[in-house]
Amino acid sequence: MEKPIETNWPKSLKRTPVRLRVAELLDETSVPLCVSEIYERLRQTDAHLNLSTVYRVLDAFVAAGLAEKTIISSDAPAYYAALRSTHCHYAVCLRCRRLIPLAHCPFDRRNLHLVEQGFEMTGHRLEIYGYCAACRAEIEAEQKEKTTFGTTAIEWKK
Numbered sequence: 001m002e003k004p005i006e007t008n009w010p011k012s013l014k015r016t017p018v019r020l021r022v023a024e025l026l027d028e029t030s031v032p033l034c035v036s037e038i039y040e041r042l043r044q045t046d047a048h049l050n051l052s053t054v055y056r057v058l059d060a061f062v063a064a065g066l067a068e069k070t071i072i073s074s075d076a077p078a079y080y081a082a083l084r085s086t087h088c089h090y091a092v093c094l095r096c097r098r099l100i101p102l103a104h105c106p107f108d109r110r111n112l113h114l115v116e117q118g119f120e121m122t123g124h125r126l127e128i129y130g131y132c133a134a135c136r137a138e139i140e141a142e143q144k145e146k147t148t149f150g151t152t153a154i155e156w157k158k
Helices: 017-028 035-043 051-063 133-157
Strands: 067-071 078-082 090-093 099-101 127-130
Touching (some): 017 035, 017 051, 017 078, 035 051, 035 078, 051 067, 051 078
Antiparallel strands (some): 067 078, 090 099
């Protein structure tokens, strides 16, 4: 597996034990992680790790161009991922916040005709929102339960 953080580490960024562990985690993870997930995974081997340290390391990685910070919505945590040579887009479940990687980028620059307008595109972001299969099943079960309960209540009153 590609290790973009380890490979592209800038000389100006000191290699501390915590930074190396965060880098290793991000390099080995195929989907973006929120700070609490990173913190919990690292705490399994370092009980003295502070959450604020994880935030500082991630901010340093983003500033150095080693990691990418993605904010999916205002009420969800930010997610962090190592910047890789290829990028990935995700479908985001609005209920459980699960990120489902798309098999390939659905975005085609050629269809935008931006070059003709003098615009030079340097990147893009795309998230698709909806409900994963598990959450959809739960929602349907809840709706069925409400409908069944409502029907039973109406029949009882007759």
